[in-house]
Amino acid sequence: MNEAIRSGLNRLQSSALGAGAIFLILSGLGWYLNPPQFLHSYLVAFWFWLALTLGCLTILMVHYMVTGRWGYLARRPLEAGSRVLPLMAILFFPILFNVPALYQWANPELVASLDLTHFKLEYLNARFWVVRAVVYFAIWFLWIYLLNRWSVQEDAGGGAHRYFDRMRRLSGPGLVLFAFTITYAAIDWVMSLEPGFFSTIYGMIFMVVPALLGVALVVLTLTAFSKYEPFATLAEPKRFNDYGNLLLVFIMLWAYLQFDQFLIIWAGNLQDEIPWYVVRARGTWGGVAVALFLFHFAVPFLLVLQRAVTRRNRVLSTVCILLLIMEAVDLYWMISPAFSPKGPQLSWLDPVTFLGIGGVWVAWFAWQLKSRPLLPLHDPRFEGVVTVGT
Amino acid sequence: MAKVPALYGLMAEFETPEQLLEAAQRSRDDGYRRMDAYSPFAVEGLPEIVVSSHDKVPLAGIVLCGGLTGTLTGLVLQWYPNVVGYPLNIGGKPYFSWPSFIPIMFELTILFSALSAVFGMIILNDLPQPYHPVFNAPRFDLASRDRFFLCIETRDPKFDIDRTKDFLIGLDPVDVTEVES
Numbered sequence: 054m055n056e057a058i059r060s061g062l063n064r065l066q067s068s069a070l071g072a073g074a075i076f077l078i079l080s081g082l083g084w085y086l087n088p089p090q091f092l093h094s095y096l097v098a099f100w101f102w103l104a105l106t107l108g109c110l111t112i113l114m115v116h117y118m119v120t121g122r123w124g125y126l127a128r129r130p131l132e133a134g135s136r137v138l139p140l141m142a143i144l145f146f147p148i149l150f151n152v153p154a155l156y157q158w159a160n161p162e163l164v165a166s167l168d169l170t171h172f173k174l175e176y177l178n179a180r181f182w183v184v185r186a187v188v189y190f191a192i193w194f195l196w197i198y199l200l201n202r203w204s205v206q207e208d209a210g211g212g213a214h215r216y217f218d219r220m221r222r223l224s225g226p227g228l229v230l231f232a233f234t235i236t237y238a239a240i241d242w243v244m245s246l247e248p249g250f251f252s253t254i255y256g257m258i259f260m261v262v263p264a265l266l267g268v269a270l271v272v273l274t275l276t277a278f279s280k281y282e283p284f285a286t287l288a289e290p291k292r293f294n295d296y297g298n299l300l301l302v303f304i305m306l307w308a309y310l311q312f313d314q315f316l317i318i319w320a321g322n323l324q325d326e327i328p329w330y331v332v333r334a335r336g337t338w339g340g341v342a343v344a345l346f347l348f349h350f351a352v353p354f355l356l357v358l359q360r361a362v363t364r365r366n367r368v369l370s371t372v373c374i375l376l377l378i379m380e381a382v383d384l385y386w387m388i389s390p391a392f393s394p395k396g397p398q399l400s401w402l403d404p405v406t407f408l409g410i411g412g413v414w415v416a417w418f419a420w421q422l423k424s425r426p427l428l429p430l431h432d433p434r435f436e437g438v439v440t441v442g443t
Numbered sequence: 444m445a446k447v448p449a450l451y452g453l454m455a456e457f458e459t460p461e462q463l464l465e466a467a468q469r470s471r472d473d474g475y476r477r478m479d480a481y482s483p484f485a486v487e488g489l490p491e492i493v494v495s496s497h498d499k500v501p502l503a504g505i506v507l508c509g510g511l512t513g514t515l516t517g518l519v520l521q522w523y524p525n526v527v528g529y530p531l532n533i534g535g536k537p538y539f540s541w542p543s544f545i546p547i548m549f550e551l552t553i554l555f556s557a558l559s560a561v562f563g564m565i566i567l568n569d570l571p572q573p574y575h576p577v578f579n580a581p582r583f584d585l586a587s588r589d590r591f592f593l594c595i596e597t598r599d600p601k602f603d604i605d606r607t608k609d610f611l612i613g614l615d616p617v618d619v620t621e622v623e624s
Contacts, residue, residue: 316542322534 055281059423066419073412080409083402084147092155093392094402095147097385100243101266101407102414103141104259104384108267109134110197111231111260112299114224117200117217123295125435126288129428130274131267132204133421135197140417142190144410148242149186152179158248167248177245185241189234196227208431217433235260246391250329254314258387261310265303266380269373272296274422276366283428290364297363300376304357307383308350333386337396341386349379381407451576451624452478452596453607454583455616460486463591466614467492470595473610477599481577481586500567502560509559510552517548576624594622 084091113131116124153159157167158177169177200220207216236256244255272293278284318326333342356362356372363369389397429435457463460482467480471492480486480493521544525531530538565571577583577594586592593616595607604621611619 312545316545319542320534322536 055283055427057281058278058284058427061277062419062423066416066423069412069419070416071412073409073414073416076405076409076412080402080406083405087400087402088151089154089392090400090402091406092147092151093389094400094406095410096155096242097381097388097403098407098410099141099144099148100384100388101381102137102144102410104263104380105266105270105414106134106137106141106263107193107231107235108263108265109137109270110193110200110267111228111264112267112271113200114196114227114231115264117221117224118228120434121295122435123292123299125429125432126275126284126292127271127296128204128432129425130271130422132201133418133425134267134270136201136421137414137417138190138193138197140413142194144413145186145190149183152182156182156245156248158245169248173248177248182241185237189238192230192234196223196230199223200227204429205425207433208426208429210431214433232256232260235263243388246388247329249325252314252318252326252329254310254317258307258310258314261303261307262380262383265300265307265376268296268299268303269376272300272366272373273370276370278427279366287428288366290366293366293369294360294363297357297369300363300369300372301354301357304350304354304376308346308354311345332390332394338386338390341382341397345379345383345386348375349383353379449624450597450604451579451622452594452602453604453611454577454580454592454594454620454622455611455614456582456585456618456620457591457593457616458589460484460489460591462615463593464489464492466593466611466616469614470593470610474601475595475599475607477596477602479577479594479596481583481592481594483587483589483591486591502563502567505563506556506560509563510556513551513553513555514548516555517551518544520551521547576622579623580620582618590617597624 080091080095083094109131113128113135116127116131148155156177157163158169158173159179159182164174200223203216203220207213207220210216236259239256239259243259244250244252275284275288275292275296279288315330318330332338353372353376357369361368362372385397385403392398455466457466463480463482464486467478467489470478478493480489482489522539525540526538533540577592580592580594582590583592593611593614595602595611601607608619
């Protein structure tokens, strides 16, 4: 590994860890001072960073299914990002232990007033909720473990094809399972905050979010590396063009799904479904929705349409940072109105929890990234692509 | 007296894509701008060398205009019957229910963009073109098999029959021929 990259990752790891630790301690203080607000802020922050972790797994599996040159540089950052899952499992505990405080359906005093159907009453109970959460994490863990393990063995095996075949065979079912687990997790952890609401597109929105974040992470990582060899040679404009095209796809898919859900519910005009949008389209929340349309769709869409943007890694990185910020806003807009339907009530805990989890996430990511070679040198599909030492 | 046919350009024939790429690059470095390359398959990096900046085509603008026309068509096609021509109260919604117009507007944007891209490409390429001088070059049929051709055209400001011929021969081609227009 290039020494400059290694020392850069070391610096990133220690400063991110320091910042993350400070913000997490402040979050802990917030938990003590204002438990409900802490939980509300924490849930949004947790979803963002969990989505990023799962996005790495998704894009990795997509790469194994469709292959392509773009995956050669992206594999290691994606694998490192997926290996942050243990951290997210630890950080899940504050939610796990506060189910009755977060969810109305788990509160015996409130559940009678909710007017839920028989099925929802049966499905939404704290014990079953915990069992399901364990199942989701178990599935994610298994896939991340196997894909990372075989990748190491492929490196050690000097270009044997069988590991790639194995990873490929695992990725197909993995993507199907991902669709199921993320849908159910989104319903359990977020949609059930407003237990009267239901939408079948909801889970798909939560599938696109991770994919978008995963590609953005790859762009940012490779841009940071591109100053140093061998990335200076390998991270060509063509590759960033590929990532830009992937971003374009996910930006459009995000807008398509968000709009579809809105259009169907707006056209149906049913009293069970529309309160979700009535809250989110009025007043300040409505302003947030317009901002999302402009800066999560219109502006980045028009930017990544242009080769002048996607072929320049610094410009593309700027777009990625915009997308990361807007994705946090998107999650805030989808989740937080459940707690403050009249309008966003920004609390100091919103940025603090976000940066707390984020700092530790980035530190963990940097630690995982430098623990392995930064390129899959013995990937049999790319043997001979690079002869420079890593 | 027999009419001397005008010259279209000078055609050099190469055996490998690498040779063609290098020849094109050197011609460009030497100041030639009006040239074209012919190969049996797409050679990576070749278009960027051969196409000069004043050959840039306005296809993107054509497609954008086509797309916007589609959006507008979709809007008007739905706005007119719903608001002006035959307004119906559907579920108590306003006549101008723009969210439900968006899918059609989107579809027509795509349709019109695609059509303007195809027809714009055909028109900008001067197609259909039953006659093209490059086919006068002997052995040019090999361009669709296993040979690679570079043609420097007479309309190039730097074109000079003798000097350009010497230059092309210096690129080590299999053959250099004059192409009648």
